[in-house]
Amino acid sequence: MTPIETTIEKHTIAVLVDNESGVLARVVGLFSGRGYNIESLTVAETDIHENLSRITIVTSGTPMIIEQIKAQLGRLVPVHNVRDLTLFGAHVERELALVKVQGTGDARVEALRIADIFRARALDSSNESFVFEIVGDTGKLDAFIKLMEPLGLIDVSRTGVAAIARGIDPLT
């Protein structure tokens, strides 16, 4: 018998679906119903002519579970294509966060200085707060948010991961 690999891996999966009512519920229901993890999920219409949406899911599990997730996604009727970007090869992942920091004096200056290092932009500013916009991979965003915590972090909104393969070869 083939030995079963039990290490937990993190995978980024892109799913191209018909943009119709209930399609996100089908995908999310599949994950909750079968006990799979969702670390992040983004969805938006990406092709208005063909009426297609693209869902990007970051999930984790053993290789057997990851295979199951892809097979289960693949058999949903409105799903056009499922691509495991982690296995597919080189790809880029980006996430955007809006980070609100409240503070005055030294903490406020420090927040602005760190934002500069991370190339975060201040989208809004008041006498005692900033809203920063930061773009990067999940690790960069996590690091930035962690650094903001002692400086008056009060609110965060993140988009979740969007991902695309490098080179030609579109997901169709």
Next chain:
Amino acid sequence: MSNELSDEQYNGATILIKALVDQGVDTVFGYPGGAVLPIYDAIFKQNKLRHILVRHEQGAMHAAEGYARSSGKVGCVLVTSGPGGTNAVTGLCDAMSDSIPVVCITGQVPTHLIGNDAFQEADITGITRPCTKHNYLVKDVDSLAETVHEAFYVARSGRPGPVLIDFPKDVMNATGDYTPPLDVEHKTYKPQMDGDSALIREAVKMLKAAKKPIIYAGGGVINSGPHASELLTELVRLTGAPCTLTLMGLGAFPASDKQFVGMLGMHGTYESNLAMHDCDVMLAVGSRFDDRITGRLDQFSPGSKKIHIDIDPSSVNKNVAVDLPIIGDVGSVLTDMVEAWKADPTEQDKTAIEDWWVEINTWRKKDCLKFDENSGLIKPQYAIQRLYEMTKDREDVFITTEVGQHQMWAAQFYHFDKPNHWMTSGGLGTMGYGLPAAMGVQVAHPEALVVDIAGEASTLMNIQEMSTIAQCKLPVKVFILNNQYLGMVRQWQELLHGGRYAESYMDSLPDFVKLAEAFQAEGLRATKLDELDDVIKAMIDSDKAVIADICVDPAENVFPMIPSGAAHNEMLLGPEDKAEQPISEEGMVLV
């Protein structure tokens, strides 16, 4: 069609009926209500569709399943909104688990009321999303015909399953165009039918090199059509390997064939489970390594190379890691495999196969299905044995079952040589399945002998369908093995819970003979051994519906048994196993 308006325009209800007829539907099982009245009106005005008025929507679903499984066609159900739909949910789940093609049409409140908590409103597409293969909410009459055609395509293609169409009342009354079914490829749902030929040749090489091969087939063979069963039979004979079948697969290979080693799994035969455990190459065909089959996973057939043919990629490597998966329709892959076998010049090791059969035959000698034939009581196994003996010469016998001990005995003691003659709730294990399923089978095969092998508890769960059976004059036979217990629950309580029979005994059961008469059927009863044959004969000979109340030994248990969480070579063979030797020579352990 009488609802015809000018220029080929029809109302939604009429479009639905036209689409159903064009999809080959001749029978709909249903129950009317406020939200489907326009459809019932359209049914009233035509004569191509027969409507069977059930007594509960669950009954409609199981009847459609029985109809589909015995005929190979897609079953069709029509129910109203709200409770109509929710009552159908158990049947949808059942069809999902057993991969049965059924299209269920539910009425819905008018579109402008959806989401307003209207009378008899339920979010049925939301409720049924996880228990249908796909579902639709039709919001526009112009997409209706296309949606119905697509629903039938999805239900019957690939791994079949239930599809639900939710149909708001205002759309039924709106007028639009009818589109006949078009032969166009579906834009996303295209199951892979043909297996990869290199993999098939590789599989043949593995099978030819095997010293202890086994072929383990399931419901996927039945779903692929009768031709797949013929090909399976041919392949088994070519290989000389033993063949075992799952509960869902019974009939895919002739039970009377000497290469058949019986059903496998929790209540499978000793020889099939040990052969699965000890084999060196396993060919799984349209079967899904269900937990009732594998037992303890880390001990499941530890020394074998596994080949798995399945149309559903999500069935592969789900529970058991296989060495060679072949994705494709069983019928198509087996066609190629039989050809590849004949083309491959490699010789099999015939001596090894003979030795393998010597080993299997020593297991067979255990006679694992034996039971006490001298008790003086009607043993449930004996009752089914007699039913089989007295009906086996007929070509047209269909058996359905409820769920529990009687179901396992039916699987063990009634033998099937052909596919599509055995209808049981395998995956979901739905008590109350057998009676409505038998009704559906009888509708599809009016002249056949259709017997629901039942337990008294299960059959009471949908007993109201006796009224449908009476109205449609269906000569369904209900063969109740009455032990006054929830037998399988009692068996587990006996074996695993110290004999504390919590709520598994039923007092105040109805008098089934009188119950039959109340439903205009014939009631028969056997309480003594010497009455059994007469009752069976009277049941078979009757041209009416019959309830035969067979009062069996209430203490009997189903053996062999692999207790939950145990391995295939850790079977309990019978009560004496427990009494005599807690650990037998084969390392069988008791739980």
